[in-house]
Amino acid sequence: MRLRPLAALSVAAVSALALAGCAGGGAPTESATPDASGTPSQCLVDAQPGESSDSIEVSGSAPELTATVTPGLEPAEIERTLTAEGNGPDLAAGDLISGSYAIYDGATGELLEQSQDTSPDDSGLVPILLDPQQYSVFVAALECAPLGSTAALAIPGSAFGEGRTSVVVVAEGVDELETRATGTDQPAVDGMPTVELADDGAPTITLPGGDAPTEVQLADLKTGDGATVESGDTAFVQYTGVKWSDGTVFDSSWDRGQPAAFPTTGVVAGFQQALEGHQVGSQVLVVIPPAAGYGAEEGSELQNETLVFVVDILGVQRTPVPAAG
Structure with missing residues (x-):
């Protein structure tokens, strides 16, 4: 860095x-x-x-x-x-x-x-x-x-x-702070992947089958009542991501044993949509087609992959305002 x-x-x-x-x-x-x-x-x-x-x-x-x-x-x-x-x-x-x-x-x-x-x-x-x-x-x-x-x-x-x-x-x-989303449970959305939570909150994602969607799909699994994540904020999250192509987990903060933090403008567009506008305490399910993910990026494990994330929003911090001059 x-x-x-x-x-x-x-x-x-x-x-x-x-x-x-x-x-x-x-x-x-x-x-x-x-x-x-x-x-x-x-x-x-x-x-x-x-x-x-x-x-x-x-x-x-x-x-x-x-x-x-x-x-x-x-x-x-x-x-x-x-x-x-x-x-x-x-x-x-x-x-x-x-x-x-x-x-x-x-x-x-x-x-x-x-x-x-x-x-x-x-x-x-x-x-x-x-x-x-x-x-x-x-x-x-x-x-x-x-x-x-x-x-x-x-x-x-x-x-x-x-x-x-x-x-x-x-x-x-x-x-x-909580290391899992604690918001109010929301009903499942038909046609979206289903999510089952372990006792510690870690999600298991099951895909619905069929062709991958071509647009970003979002669903609130839990709705929190904390501060709203704004563009450029740093969001503190737990997350698991799987590939639509085979359902395998390619990244998970749960597997590392600790939350992660990302500026909303430092992640792929689909993940950014899962953060911005959502409140702390929420759990968001997002399906990200390649165009809003890693696209055709050569050498990436996720090249041309549709991705599915479950994101628990645990906290947020605003961006510092640069000093004048």
């Missing part, structure tokens, strides 16, 4: 670097802190407090979480200081929670982005996914700490590349 200029940094951009130099390949590393059984816990980063992270003055709590950063902050490595310790369960990679964050330029102390501006509702909170691939900054900040903790994270500029400046992230987890 190519990082954007510092003035335009977002959580997604910052996250591309948080594991750099701390844990290779995204594999768990044993921290020196034993769990209740006396064996070392599995922490991907296990960043420790340092002079830089200790110097960050955190004020307030979620959703009004802020910090004062002394200009010129430049740690030698990623540092984390817990400024408040919660009383919830210890968080781990793959967890989905609600919470609050703020990102600062370590060179100037300037606020770059805060969750109060990207929250989809008046709670001021946003979904936080501890995903080491997409949102590793939250893994570094909140993993192996109790839910409810507040962390101050200092990331060296060298992690962004030569000549770059440091970044400070403060984050607080608030509540665990």
